Amino acid sequence: MVFHTLLYIYLFLPVTLFFYYISRKSLRNIILLLASLVFSAWFQVSLAAVLIGSIALNYVAGLAIGRAKDEKWRRLLFTMAVTANLALLGVYKYFSFLGATVSELISMAGFDPFIVAEFAMPIGISFYTFKALTYLISVKRREVPAQKNFIDLALYVALFPQLVAGPIDRYASLAPQLANPSPSIDRFASGIRQFILGLAKKVLIATPLALAADKIFDSPVAMLNAPVAWLGAILYMLQIYYDFAGYTDMAIGTGKMFGLQFAENFNFPYNARSVRDFWKRWHISLSTWLRDYLFLPLAYARSKKMVKEKYLHLKTDKWIYLYATLVTFVLCGLWHGAAWTFVLWGLFHGIMMVIEQFGFGRILKKAFKPLQHVYLLIFIALSWVLFRSPSVRDAFQFMGAMFGTGGQPEDIWLAAEYLDIRTTLVLMIGVLGSTRFFEYLANAFKSLMQSRIPIIRVAGTHAWYISGILFAMLAMALSMVYIIAETSMPFIYFKF
Secondary structure: OOOOOHHHHHHHHHHHHHHHHHOOHHHHHHHHHHHHHHHHHHHOHHHHHHHHHHHHHHHHHHHHHHHOOOHHHHHHHHHHHHHHHHHHHHHHHOHHHHHHHHHHHHHHOOOOOOOOOOOOOOOOHHHHHHHHHHHHHHHHOOOOOOOOOHHHHHHHHHOHHHHOOOOOOOHHHHHHHHHOOOOOHHHHHHHHHHHHHHHHHHHHHHHHHHHHHHHHHOOOHHHOOHHHHHHHHHHHHHHHHHHHHHHHHHHHHHHHHOOOOOOOOOOOHHHOOOHHHHOOOOOHHHHHHHHHHHHHHHHHHHOOOOOOOOOOOHHHHHHHHHHHHHHHHHHHHHHHOOOHHHHHHHHHHHHHHHHHHHHHHHHHHHOOHHHHHHHHHHHHHHHHHHHHOOOHHHHHHHHHHHOOOOOOOOOHHHHHHHOOHHHHHHHHHHHHHOOOHHHHHHHHHHHHHOOOOHHHHHHHHHHHHHHHHHHHHHHHHHHHHHHHOOOOOOOHHHHO
16 A cells, blocks of 8 residues: 555545544554554565564663663663664565675686575565664663653554655654644644645656656667766656655655654755755755764764764864765665665765865855756766666666767757657656745745735735645646556655
C-alpha cells in the first residue's frame, strides 16, 4: 500500500482517521499503532515481523541504558544496542552486496565464485532504523528519559506516514506530540491541502518525467548524443525531486490530519549555489541526522579543538574535517543503496564539500550568482546520473555521452523526439516549481489581501481562497484520473 493509491486515499486513511477521532484519547495511539502495523504488513507480513523485532529490541535496550548508573556499563549497553540495529540493517540490506563483492574479488583472483543468498529487504528499514538509533542516542545522552510505554515507543518507530521514506523526526520533538497531539480544524484542512499538493507532485509531475527519463536512460549509448543525455539527466533530476518532495508533502499532510507536525524535508534545493548549501536544503532530516550523529562525533573523536559552536578550525583541523566529511558522505551513499554507484555518489558529494571548504567556496561566493547556480546544477545533474545508473560502467558511459561521446551526431533536435506536448508542459512546470516562482505569485496574491483599498482587499481575499479551492479540486481530479489509469509509478525512495 502506498500513498498514491485509491486504497490508501479512499479506504485506509479515512478509516484510520474515523476510528482515531471517535476513540478516547487514551486509545488513539493504539489505533495509530495498529494502523501502522497493518500498513507495514500490507507489503509483506513476514517482513513486518522485522519491524516488530526492531521495536522490541530498542524498547528493552532503551530501558537498560536509561537504568544503567555506571557510565562504562551505559556505554557498553549502548554500543551493543547500536551494533544490533546496524547488524539487522546490514543483514537485510548489505549482506548480498558484500557477498557479491567478495565473490567477484575471488573470481578475479582465479578462484571459483560462490552464490550469494539474497534477502528480501523490509520496506523502510533504513528509515525506521535511523529513528530507533535517534531514540537510543537521546537516551544515552540523557536528553530524554527512556520510554517505559511500549505502545508510545512502537508508534514513534513505526508511525505509518514516516515508515517508508521519512522524514526522520527526532524522538525529542515527536514523542511529546504523540503523547499529546494537537488536532484542529485548521491543521486538518492544512493537512488535506498539503497531501493533495504532494499527490500532484508525484502523480502529475514526477511520473511523466520518469517515463521520459527512463526512455533515455534505458537507451544504448549508441543512440544518444549530448543534448539527449543532458535532457535525460535534467528529467531525472526533476523527477527525483518531485517524487521525494511529493512523498514528504503527503507524509506531512497525513501527520497534520492526526494533529502531528513533522519536520520539513526540502527547501528549494535546486536554488542552492553550492554543494554545502544543497545539503542544507535537500532531505534535511537526513542531512542534519548525519551531521549530528555521525560527522560531529567523528570529528570530536579526532579533535579536542572544536569550539562550542561545533565548528572545526580548518588551519589546525583540516585533515579531521576531510576525514569526517568523506566518511560521512560515503556512508550516506551506502545508506541510500547497496551498490558501488551509491558509494561513489556519496564520495562525489563528500569530495566537493571538502573542495568548497578548503578555498573553492570563498572563490565561488565572489562569482556571479547565476554562475554559482550553474555550477551547482551541473554537479547535481552529474551526481544524479551515478545515483540513477544500474552500474558504475553505465554511469560513466552516460556521462561520456553528456560530453559528446555518444553514438549520434550532436543534433539538438534529436532531443525533441523524447518530448511530447505533455512532457514539455510538465517539464516547464517542474522547472518553475523547483524555484520560488509560484511562491512569488502566492505572495503577490497575499499583498492584495493587505491592500489599503477596501475593494481590492476584499477581491484579493476572495480570489485567494477561491483559487486555492479550485486548484486543490483540479489537482485531486487530475491525480485520480492518472491513478485510475494506472500510469503512476512507485516512489524512488521506497527501495531505501
